C-alpha cells in the first residue's frame with residue numbers, strides 16, 4: 001500500500017487541512033468525557049422519573065456514531081434520538097439546568113471547560129513535527145473544527161501559528177455552514193487558502209469527518225486512527241488510514 005508521502009506527491013497535494021480534536025490536539029477524549037458525564041447523569045435522572053433504565057453513553061460506540069466531529073447541539077439531538085428521547089431545542093443561550101437541547105449542550109460545555117482547565121491541552125507531537133516539516137517544504141495549512149472552543153484550544157496549546165487559516169464552530173454558525181458529514185467546513189478552508197479541493201488533503205479522526213472529506217471531492221482523505229477505529233474510518237471513505245504521522 002502507498003505511504004502518505006507517496007500519495008501526497010502522486011496526487012499533487014498543495015494544502016493540508018487538519019481536523020483539530022483528535023488529530024492535532026488530544027482533546028477528543030476530553031470532549032467524550034464531558035459528553036458522558038452530562039448524558040449519563042441526565043439519563044439516570046430521567047429514567048428515575050419515568051421508572052425505566054436508559055443505557056448510558058458508550059464512548060466506543062455511541063460517541064463515535066452520534067456525536068464525534070459534529071456541532072454541539074446536533075450531537076445532543078442525535079444521541080437523545082438513539083435513546084428515543086426528543087427535547088425542545090431551546091436556544092444556545094439556555095441555562096445549563098434547562099431541559100432543552102441548548103441547556104444540555106451548554107452543560108456539556110461547562111464540563112468541557114472544567115476539563116480543559118484541569119488538564120490543559122496536550123498536542124500530538126507526531127502531528128506537530130510532521131506538519132512543521134511539511135510547511136518548510138512549502139505545503140499550505142489550515143485547521144478546522146466543529147468546536148466553538150477551537151481558538152481557545154489552539155491558544156492554550158500554543159499552536160495558532162502553525163495554520164494559515166482556521167474555520168471553527170463559531171464561524172460555521174455565523175456563515176451557516178452545515179456540519180459534517182456535509183463537506184462545508186473543509187470547502188471553506190480550501191476556499192480561504194485559494195486551493196482547489198482536489199489539490200488538498202483532509203486529515204480526520206471521526207467517521208463523519210472522513211465522510212465530509214469524501215463528499216467534498218478532496219484529493220486525499222486520510223483517517224487518523226488514534227482509537228482503534230481503522231475499519232470504521234476506511235468504510236466511511238478514508239483513502240488511507242494511519243495510526244500516527246510519519247516520523248520526521
Ligand SMILES: O=P(O)(O)OC[C@H]1O[C@@H](O)[C@H](O)[C@@H](O)[C@@H]1O
Nearest residue numbers: 021031068069072146147148149
Ligand atoms: O461543543 P463544542 O466545543 O463547540 O464542540 C462541538 C464538537 O466538536 C468536535 O470537534 C468534537 O468532536 C465533538 O465532541 C464536539 O461535540
